[in-house]
Amino acid sequence: MQRRQFLQSCPALALVPGLAKAELTVEISGMGANLIPIAVSRFGGENQLPKPISEVIRADLERTGLFRFVDGAPVVDPARPDWSNWRGLGADNLVAGSVRSLPDGSAEVVFRLHDVVRQAELKSASLAIRPENWRIAAHKIADFVYEQLIGVPGVFSTQIAFIQKQGRSYRLQIAEYDGSNPASAFSDDEPIISPAWSPDGKRIAYVSFALKKPIIYVQTVATGQRYVVANFKGSNSAPAWSPDGRRLAIVLTKDGISQLYMINADGSGLRRLTESVAIDTEPCFSADGRWIYFTSDRSSGPQIYRMPVDGGDATRVTFEGSYNVSPRISPDGKTLAYISRNGGRFQLMVQDLATQQTLALTDTAKDESPTFAPNGRLILYATEVGGRGVLSAVSVDGKVRYKPLQAFGDIREPAWGPLTS
Amino acid sequence: MYALDMPPALAREAPGKWLSLVLTVLMHALLALVLFVGVQWQHKVIEPVQVDLFRELPPPIPAPPPPAPEPVRQTVAPQPELEPVRKPDIVLPKPPDKPVKKPEPPKPEPPKPEPQKAEPRPVAPPGLDARQLELLNRDRVELDTRKRMAAAQASSRALIQAEVESEGVRKAQFDWINLIEAKVRGNLTGTIPPGVTGKPSAEIVLELLPDRSIKEASVRIVRSSGNAVLDRAIEGAIYKSSPLPPPPSPEAFQRNFRFVFYPLGKP
Numbered sequence: 001m002q003r004r005q006f007l008q009s010c011p012a013l014a015l016v017p018g019l020a021k022a023e024l025t026v027e028i029s030g031m032g033a034n035l036i037p038i039a040v041s042r043f044g045g046e047n048q049l050p051k052p053i054s055e056v057i058r059a060d061l062e063r064t065g066l067f068r069f070v071d072g073a074p075v076v077d078p079a080r081p082d083w084s085n086w087r088g089l090g091a092d093n094l095v096a097g098s099v100r101s102l103p104d105g106s107a108e109v110v111f112r113l114h115d116v117v118r119q120a121e122l123k124s125a126s127l128a129i130r131p132e133n134w135r136i137a138a139h140k141i142a143d144f145v146y147e148q149l150i151g152v153p154g155v156f157s158t159q160i161a162f163i164q165k166q167g168r169s170y171r172l173q174i175a176e177y178d179g180s181n182p183a184s185a186f187s188d189d190e191p192i193i194s195p196a197w198s199p200d201g202k203r204i205a206y207v208s209f210a211l212k213k214p215i216i217y218v219q220t221v222a223t224g225q226r227y228v229v230a231n232f233k234g235s236n237s238a239p240a241w242s243p244d245g246r247r248l249a250i251v252l253t254k255d256g257i258s259q260l261y262m263i264n265a266d267g268s269g270l271r272r273l274t275e276s277v278a279i280d281t282e283p284c285f286s287a288d289g290r291w292i293y294f295t296s297d298r299s300s301g302p303q304i305y306r307m308p309v310d311g312g313d314a315t316r317v318t319f320e321g322s323y324n325v326s327p328r329i330s331p332d333g334k335t336l337a338y339i340s341r342n343g344g345r346f347q348l349m350v351q352d353l354a355t356q357q358t359l360a361l362t363d364t365a366k367d368e369s370p371t372f373a374p375n376g377r378l379i380l381y382a383t384e385v386g387g388r389g390v391l392s393a394v395s396v397d398g399k400v401r402y403k404p405l406q407a408f409g410d411i412r413e414p415a416w417g418p419l420t421s
Numbered sequence: 422m423y424a425l426d427m428p429p430a431l432a433r434e435a436p437g438k439w440l441s442l443v444l445t446v447l448m449h450a451l452l453a454l455v456l457f458v459g460v461q462w463q464h465k466v467i468e469p470v471q472v473d474l475f476r477e478l479p480p481p482i483p484a485p486p487p488p489a490p491e492p493v494r495q496t497v498a499p500q501p502e503l504e505p506v507r508k509p510d511i512v513l514p515k516p517p518d519k520p521v522k523k524p525e526p527p528k529p530e531p532p533k534p535e536p537q538k539a540e541p542r543p544v545a546p547p548g549l550d551a552r553q554l555e556l557l558n559r560d561r562v563e564l565d566t567r568k569r570m571a572a573a574q575a576s577s578r579a580l581i582q583a584e585v586e587s588e589g590v591r592k593a594q595f596d597w598i599n600l601i602e603a604k605v606r607g608n609l610t611g612t613i614p615p616g617v618t619g620k621p622s623a624e625i626v627l628e629l630l631p632d633r634s635i636k637e638a639s640v641r642i643v644r645s646s647g648n649a650v651l652d653r654a655i656e657g658a659i660y661k662s663s664p665l666p667p668p669p670s671p672e673a674f675q676r677n678f679r680f681v682f683y684p685l686g687k688p
Contacts, residue, residue, distance in 0.1 A: 023626075023677040024594060026601050031654075031684050034610040066612060092610060092657060115653070117660045151614025151650035332615070376615060 035068035056138035065400030179405030249283035287333030593673035635663035
């Protein structure tokens with residue numbers, strides 16, 4: 001009322017646009033880059049599990065560097081949390097749930113993700129698990145939460161492969177995304193190198209020196225069965241799956257120097273791709289399968305090139321620095337990750353393929369073998385800490401760096417598996 | 422003999438011959454003088470033309486008011502002396518004296534306002550001579566002008582006052598918007614979901630309650646960013662910002678708001 005009188009007493013105020021429209025406009029440009037405040041309450045009945053499931057969910061989310069955790073009393077009824085309490089604690093989101101043992105020995109895990117601000121349930125699900133697979137359930141719940149709040153699938157329930165050397169033996173290990181619970185897919189006293197997941201995650205191609213020379217195998221993960229894909233004269237190495245999983249780009253020296261070849265996944269239909277007088281190696285398919293990126297020293301130092309998948313002229317892709325190797329293309333096809341030698345240090349780099357802008361992601365000195373997480377948000381790579389090979393990860397924007405993953409021995413050549421449904 | 426040879430009238434010497442001669446010479450001299458003087462006069466006529474032009478310059482009247490007060494006071498003071506109004510002759514010589522005393526440039530100017538303000542004369546009380554009437558009129562005109570100026574000043578002061586106040590409200594609203602922006606931005610959590618391309622924007626309209634808390638039922642996304650996760654983060658930032666910070670002054674308060682978000686910057 002007072003304001004109306006004021007307005008009437010000052011006709012000139014009608015000229016003020018904001019007052020005439022009777023609406024104020026507030027513009028907010030950019031994101032605050034603030035961490036998402038979230039609470040992960042203890043799950044009812046989680047003590048029956050070897051380790052509290054809520055702790056694993058929290059550890060998964062924490063590792064992303066995108067969340068800020070709010071602690072509070074355990075939620076008694078996951079379906080009806082005390083909104084004002086959690087809001088008062090500053091949590092925007094709340095994960096709550098319960099674990100219940102079933103008569104057949106399995107367990108049912110129910111979880112709910114709440115939007116505390118709007119006082120609404122965002123997502124809920126029920127998982128029936130074998131008690132020994134409780135970690136898988138935890139990773140799946142973390143995936144749900146991540147996808148709801150970040151907008152891309154989580155990778156907590158994906159797997160990675162890597163080569164572990166312990167004593168004199170080499171092992172092809174398959175582990176959870178964070179390196180935990182590794183299981184050996186193949187081991188030998190001779191070196192194993194270059195593991196590569198098939199796009200469906202059911203097979204792994206790798207190179208074994210078991211027969212005293214490098215031979216390419218493809219192994220079915222579930223059964224352990226394997227077969228030889230390429231065993232030609234000389235070296236057979238660096239297998240890379242085509243996005244459709246039907247073919248492999250490989251490197252052979254059967255015609256002299258290392259050159260790129262294409263071969264069907266069953267080992268048939270060999271075809272030479274490059275015809276150069278230089279070393280061409282480390283092939284990698286583009287996300288759309290139309291191009292092959294590879295390393296070549298055709299212009300003195302090693303650089304990254306690309307060529308049409310069915311052969312043709314190669315064009316150079318990297319121009320900064322005199323030594324750029326190990327190309328990997330992001331799942332969205334927009335980013336190239338590679339290793340660059342900068343003043344004696346081998347560093348993980350990314351290059352925006354559209355703008356050619358490059359960014360060094362690490363400050364370590366012996367980075368190698370980059371591999372993209374299947375959601376494209378992280379790059380896993382091998383590096384050396386204290387003379388020992390470890391796996392580390394970094395977000396593609398370089399903002400979040402992960403502690404080296406937990407594993408024993410000397411670890412090399414990681415390969416990140418695809419998303420699992 | 423003489424009488425027989427010539428008629429007596431002719432024989433006689435012409436009377437006044439010398440007088441005629443003198444008159445003739447005088448007439449010629451007079452004619453010459455008239456001609457000479459006449460030409461001289463015509464020469465002088467050219468100058469008055471210039472004078473006329475000069476007279477037209479002063480008409481811009483705003484100038485007169487300042488000098489006017491002085492002559493008025495000077496002439497008003499002598500008025501008692503002029504009480505014997507009977508001797509107009511004496512009065513007349515005086516004006517010439519004054520003009521002589523004030524032959525300075527301002528002098529020509531005062532006379533001009535007079536003719537323009539000749540109309541009020543009838544209203545003047547009787548018993549005053551022309552000069553006094555003029556002076557009186559000048560006073561009135563001046564008073565009138567002052568009144569008008571004062572009135573104009575007062576009204577423009579009111580306008581300025583209103584303008585100043587609205588400027589104050591505008592400034593307060595500007596400051597308030599900055600406070601609100603800071604609070605909402607601080608509540609905007611998360612990162613840009615991958616897959617969001619270009620420079621999307623989202624718009625939310627809402628109403629405030631008198632205590633500046635957001636009327637939840639009024640919150641409406643009128644333009645989506647095109648990404649559900651982003652929209653939720655934006656909407657969440659709005660909800661979390663309730664109540665909005667107080668405006669710097671109560672007059673700046675406004676109920677209706679439109680929030681425009683540019684998560685990847687303005688296009």
